[in-house]
Amino acid sequence: MRHQQVVAQIRVLMQHSLEIEVSELAELDNQADLLGAPLFLDSIDMLQLIADCERHYCIKLYPQRHTLRNCVADLATLIISQLGQTQVAQQHLHRFMASDGSHYDEAGLVELLNRVLSFSPELARLSKTEEVQVAQQNAIALMLTVFSLLLSGRTPVLGGNDGLSWQQLCAGTDNGEPATPHCTGLDASLMHRLGNARVGFLTSGSTGKPNLFFKSLHSMWSEAEGICQSLDLSGYALINALISPQHMYGFIWTWLIPIRLNKPVFYQDAQYIDATPCGELSMLNILVPSVWDLLAHENLTPGSAVISSGAPFGARREAEFATLQKTVPQLSGVEVLGSTETGGIGFRTIAQDCIATFTLFSEVRLRLDDQGTAILHSPYLLSDHPEFVMMDRIALLSDGRIRHLGRKDKVFKYKGKRLSLEEAKQRLQVFFGTAPLKLFFVEDDNDKRGGQLLAFVETQSQQHPCEQALRDAFRDYPVPNIALLPSFPLNQMGKTTLSSLLEVTHAKQ
Amino acid sequence: MQSNNHNDNAMAVITGYGLESAIGNNQTLFASMAAGHSGVRAQADFAQLQLESHHAALLNEFRTSHKARSDQFDFATLFAISAVEQALADAGLSLEQLADKRVALCFGNANSGTDILLEGMAQQDNEKIKQYPAYRQAANVHSHFNLNGPLFCFTSACTASSSAISFGRELLRDNKADIVLAGGSDSLARLVYAGFHSLRSVSAGVCSPYGVDTGLSLGEGAGFVVMETAEAAQQRAANILAQLRGSGSSLDAYHATAPEPEGRGVSRSLSMALADAGVSGTQINYVNSHGTGTPANDGAELQGIRRALNGEQPMTAKVSSSKSYFGHALGAAGALELISVLAAQRHGYLPATLGVNDVREDCQGYALIRERLAEHQVDWFASTNSAFGGHNTSLVLASGEVVLTPKKPAPHQRVFIAAHARIDSQIRTAADKTAISAKLDEAGFSLKAHFPALYRRRMSCLSQYAIGAAEFALAASGLERETNDPTRCGGYFATALGCSEVQERNYDDLAKLGANNIKSTLFTDTVLNASLGSLAIAHSIRGTAANFSDCGNEGLQALWQAFYDLRADRVERALVVAGEDSSNSSKQIWQAQAVDAADTQQANAAALVMVNESGLATNTQPLAEVVTCFTISTAQGKQLPEMVSLEEVDHVVVAATRQHELQHAQHLLSELCPQAQSVTPLVDNHLCIASQGLKALIQGLDEMSSQTSEAPLCRVLVVSVNAEQIMHGCVLHSVASAPRS
Known part of the structure; x- marks a missing residue:
């Protein structure tokens, strides 16, 4: 970086942060002592200026600054020197790495994309009007497949096990001929170019019914931009992806944000968990609560951070995080509230903010209608959805934050009457105390009563409650069918779904 | 007009102390100091702030055990209540004994209330917001103990509690109080913790004042002393721990945060306290210094102390800083550190500075007490503190129970x-x-x-x-x-x-x-x-x-x-x-x-x-003479039993923050000042809180200067009433009518 550019930036910082007028700055020579004429800054000004420079360039200037004169020219020299050291420390990192040992630089990925776009028979064979299911695979291969499809005008769908793989796309492309430069870089301009393109995400859904949602790349890139505006992520040297980009949360946080920040990313493959090659550098760990324990494999460096989403982080992990903070200096954590349908809604600082209180992302608006239903307005919603009616109980706090009070108490219709699922749950808890339990009302059009109530209880006991007592407790309610399970199954996003519960129950039977 | 029984010869003595600190309270303080324990440790709550350090001397156990009340009060209030309770017990005073006494509370506080304010603002909870202002912590304690003496809240940051102790002595000497509870309390807010980090002044670990590893450690807590006149203490056979013989203060007029680099402000403050005590610098055996651990403070302060005690000669008095025990407890620092000396002296020791392996270059050549308490019963000791804004305070004390004859004070100036x-x-x-x-x-x-x-x-x-x-x-x-x-x-x-x-x-x-x-x-x-x-x-x-x-x-x-x-x-x-x-x-x-x-x-x-009189230029005609200052508590019908006589007052100007208090005060003052031609409220179109008293005084001066010969206003009483219904006032005499001394 040229000295002149840094000098110019320092002057801008001085103007804004130290409230120095442009006319005063015009009189300042770059070699002049800042504590003397013409500005007569004091030591507090210098502290602020150094802090601003550190933040702007993501470097540390203390204690080296003590060896330099208080002038703009020397400060610029120090900044350039420190930037150089940081770059040296990051040099051993590739832009895209995975725990199976594969690694690529941006140019390498671009070259692979261009070869596939230019020569892949498999790609040419695919219809442009139908969505293309992408196979589950190594994260880097997955995203190469997705971007090959996007750049060729196709719509990829992620989240299924089977489908198109990168290996299939590459077949027949190694012909020794130069590829056409369809793509010149993985950067913001590419995302803007593909703005209208859509990506499908197949989700299991908490009710067990799979859903397919389409998000525009424009919406997801906007969300990545919004996140970077709300959270200062620039100081982390490496993004450690403990989740796959095949889910929307992973797509944004482990693919788009590394590109937005121009930072290296390391994908932990579920089969090849490996320590991240970050050395002494701080890293941003992207995870869902169910893979929280994987952090134990990491040598967390001071100043690192954890981002969690997909399911509530939970009180137990909150406590474990606080304990971890005692051994890892300046470890921080953020929980992101959101879903595939809503996109990111807000965030909170783990082990600091109330477990249910979130700050909205800057572009997200939330209001309550007359019935107290939360209506979400956000640029991160599904395509063509101006607003979203949330099925969550939300309280709006006076400082603009929200309190997430959980899912609304669901009502089900049984024998023509509206009944409360929460009430049914409370009645069941009388028999199982504090044991975790999940209750579902499964609607059935062939059942005159409307459906049946299914209960799953996480317990080591195999003793079912006395049937008569159960009937007494559920006199005006359907008596639930109860399955006792030693542990609830979790899906990849750390959620327990009806389908997985049924699967385990059937297997057990 | 009679300003009742001022007695500069009245000796202010300390008969008890109480504290809540990161190394314990009255029961455990000395044992902790003797064991060389520091209250500074890594704090999980601060670790998440992503700052360079997360060490501080917090009262974690106290906070946990009093959590239920922390929605209602800031911890500064809760620390202080506990410290005052201990101080009264240590002095052998029960609340019943205080009931018929004028008990003044002089309360130092720097940045308390910030956490509860931010919570209150976030939750739109007025009860929490109400707990924020610094004076609120003082008012809470005053009302908790149902005190019927004056209430003062000192907010000069790190010198707040030493200022409070110094002023408490003045109140005793001026017979404005029978007993003074003086000290300070501070709860460490996240914002303040982060603020000190922005100044790059926080140590990565436990601070070691005077050591080569620089940086301060922040802390919190409360410390209060019970002061009374030697005569009163002797009458009730109280145990006299020390005599507060002199105090001084100064301003550096140098920088917002950095001390004057040669310690001249510290030197002036300590010299003033020595002169006030009538003792020479060479008689001082020990100085408990502010000693924060920052590069700017320690060396400059030691220079200043040396200059005050020994001129350009090497300093012979022992010196240490108690910050490595308590951290820097800001508004409570001066009181806690003084108490550390009182506690050590009770057992014949002096406090030490912990963690000083290598002494910094500009702190060498001093008799620093390091690591272990020094066995030494001293006759005279001093305590110094310095604050943001370049404010310095010094206290000079005589140790032990022997009440020395005070020096003859200089005659009062008008x-x-x-x-x-x-x-x-x-x-x-x-x-x-x-x-x-x-x-x-x-x-x-x-x-x-x-x-x-x-x-x-x-x-x-x-x-x-x-x-x-x-x-x-x-x-x-x-x-x-x-x-x-x-x-x-x-x-x-x-x-x-x-x-x-x-x-x-x-x-x-x-x-x-x-x-x-x-x-x-x-x-x-x-x-x-x-x-x-x-x-x-x-x-x-x-x-x-x-x-x-x-x-x-x-x-x-x-x-x-x-x-x-x-x-x-x-x-x-x-x-x-x-x-x-x-x-x-x-x-x-x-x-x-x-x-x-x-x-x-x-x-x-x-x-x-x-x-x-010394400062009055010969060709200058002053506007009025200030004859006395006083306080009346009107809350719950309380009044000071020995109020200054107000019968000769010609006119009263009164200001209050609320209309109903204003009317109440007007009514009360009409009774107290039967000769007054009128009791008028401050005329102001806008809310003014801090300046209402001075504005009332200015209005009084205006009315004095526009007096007519038919109805001269020679003696004007100016009163302000605060939100606690406590009145403070002063009596002005027109200069022509003022009796010459």
């Missing part, structure tokens, strides 16, 4: 008001009772426009108003300024909330940008005495100083301290300034306090120039 000025929606001075400039526009007063030479970049609104009002008053006084000795000029400042607009920006930064983005350029203006520091630099004030916060009485409290210092000739000229700015947060706070017309608040300041 104290006059030479000039005044105020800035609110317009500018008014004593020289011209009508506005001297056109009404200020909506932008308000600009120091840069009126006095560019006094303006500094980033100067807060409050500082601009304060400096501007002081400058107008000085100009109106006609006093010689070029030949004025800055060390003989005192600065006294009163503000309820300080620079609230700057604090608001700081709150926003914390909420939006995080703790590691707090700006050093803002943080230094968030202490309540920041404007006093700016005032000192602008007007070259290097003499005595104090900073008060209340909810209506702080202006007259500042005048009270100036009155004592001028009367004792510690300084010959004093600037007394009260003011406040206006911001969204200040309006919210005043609304929570339910003061009248909270939304009409605007920035304002009032200033007085006061002089004593």
Whole structure:
């Protein structure tokens, strides 16, 4: 970086942060002592200026600054020197790495994309009007497949096990001929170019019914931009992806944000968990609560951070995080509230903010209608959805934050009457105390009563409650069918779904 | 007019102490010190702030055990209540014994209440917001113990509690109280913790003052001493722990946060305390220094102490800093550190500084007590503290039970008001009772426009108003300024909330940008005495100083301290300034306090120039003489039993924060002052809290000067009533009628 550019930036910082007028700055020579004429800054000004420079360039200037004169020219020299050291420390990192040992630089990925776009028979064979299911695979291969499809005008769908793989796309492309430069870089301009393109995400859904949602790349890139505006992520040297980009949360946080920040990313493959090659550098760990324990494999460096989403982080992990903070200096954590349908809604600082209180992302608006239903307005919603009616109980706090009070108490219709699922749950808890339990009302059009109530209880006991007592407790309610399970199954996003519960129950039977 | 039974010979003695600190309370303090325990440790709550350090001396166990009450009170209140309870028990005083005594509370506080304010604002909870202002912590304790003596809240940051102890002694000597509870309490807020990090002054681990590893450790806690006259203590056969023989204070007029590099301010303060005590520097056996651990403080302070005790000769007194035990407890620091000496002396020891493996170059050559308590029963010892704003305080004490004969005090000087000025929606001075400039526009007063030479970049609104009002008053006084000795000029400042607009920006930064983005350029203006520091630099004030916060009485409290210092000739000229700015947060706070017309608040300041006989120029005619200062508590029908006689008062001006208190006060004062021609309220169109007392005084002066021969106003009583229904007042005599001493 040229000295002149840094000098110019320092002057801008001085103007804004130290409230120095442009006319005063015009009189300042770059070699002049800042504590003397013409500005007569004091030591507090210098502290602020150094802090601003550190933040702007993501470097540390203390204690080296003590060896330099208080002038703009020397400060610029120090900044350039420190930037150089940081770059040296990051040099051993590739832009895209995975725990199976594969690694690529941006140019390498671009070259692979261009070869596939230019020569892949498999790609040419695919219809442009139908969505293309992408196979589950190594994260880097997955995203190469997705971007090959996007750049060729196709719509990829992620989240299924089977489908198109990168290996299939590459077949027949190694012909020794130069590829056409369809793509010149993985950067913001590419995302803007593909703005209208859509990506499908197949989700299991908490009710067990799979859903397919389409998000525009424009919406997801906007969300990545919004996140970077709300959270200062620039100081982390490496993004450690403990989740796959095949889910929307992973797509944004482990693919788009590394590109937005121009930072290296390391994908932990579920089969090849490996320590991240970050050395002494701080890293941003992207995870869902169910893979929280994987952090134990990491040598967390001071100043690192954890981002969690997909399911509530939970009180137990909150406590474990606080304990971890005692051994890892300046470890921080953020929980992101959101879903595939809503996109990111807000965030909170783990082990600091109330477990249910979130700050909205800057572009997200939330209001309550007359019935107290939360209506979400956000640029991160599904395509063509101006607003979203949330099925969550939300309280709006006076400082603009929200309190997430959980899912609304669901009502089900049984024998023509509206009944409360929460009430049914409370009645069941009388028999199982504090044991975790999940209750579902499964609607059935062939059942005159409307459906049946299914209960799953996480317990080591195999003793079912006395049937008569159960009937007494559920006199005006359907008596639930109860399955006792030693542990609830979790899906990849750390959620327990009806389908997985049924699967385990059937297997057990 | 009789100001009742002043007795400079009355010796103030300490008969008990109590504390809550990170190394324990009364029961465990000495054992912790003897074992070399530090209260500074890694704090999980601070680790998440992503700052360079997360060490501090917090009262974690106390916080946990008192969590249920922390929604109702800031921890500063809770720490203080516990410390005062212990102090009273240590002094052998029961609450029943206090019931018929005038028990004064002098309370030091720096930055308490910030956490509860931010919570209150986030939750829109007025009860929490109400707990924020510094004076609230003092008022809570005053009302918890149902005290019926004066209440003062000192807010000069790290010198707050030592200022409180010093003023408590004055109250005893002036027979304004029978017993004084003096000290300080502070709870460490995240914002303050982050603010000190922005100044790069926090140690990565446990601080080691004087050591090569620099940096301070922050702390919290409360410490209070019980003071009474030696005569009263002996009458009830109390155990006398020490005699407070002298006190001093000074301003550096050098920098917002950094001390004067040669410690000249510390030296002046300590020299003043030695002179007050009538003892030579070489007689001092031990000094408990402020000793923060920062590169700027320790060496400069030791130089200053040496110069005061031994001139240019090497210092023989032992010295240590108690910060490595307690951390820097800010508003409670002075009291906790004094108590550490009292506790050690009870067992024949002196406190040590922990963690000093290698002594820093500029701290070498001193008899530092390191690592272990030193066995040494001393005759005389001193304690020094320094604060942001360049404020220094010193206390000189004689150890043990033997009550020495005090030195004969110098005769009292008469104290006059030479000039005044105020800035609110317009500018008014004593020289011209009508506005001297056109009404200020909506932008308000600009120091840069009126006095560019006094303006500094980033100067807060409050500082601009304060400096501007002081400058107008000085100009109106006609006093010689070029030949004025800055060390003989005192600065006294009163503000309820300080620079609230700057604090608001700081709150926003914390909420939006995080703790590691707090700006050093803002943080230094968030202490309540920041404007006093700016005032000192602008007007070259290097003499005595104090900073008060209340909810209506702080202006007259500042005048009270100036009155004592001028009367004792510690300084010959004093600037007394009260003011406040206006911001969204200040309006919210005043609304929570339910003061009248909270939304009409605007920035304002009032200033007085006061002089004593030494400072009165021969060709200058003062406006009035201040005869006495006093307090009355009207809450729950309480009144001081030995009130100053008010029968000869011709006129009364009274100001209050609420209309119903004003009416109550008018009624009460009409009864107390039967000869008064009238009891008039302060006429002001806007809410003013801190400056209401001084504005009432200015109105009284105006009315005195416009008196007619048919109805002369020779003696005017000025009273302000705060939100706790406590009245502070002073009596003014027209100069012609004032009895000559």
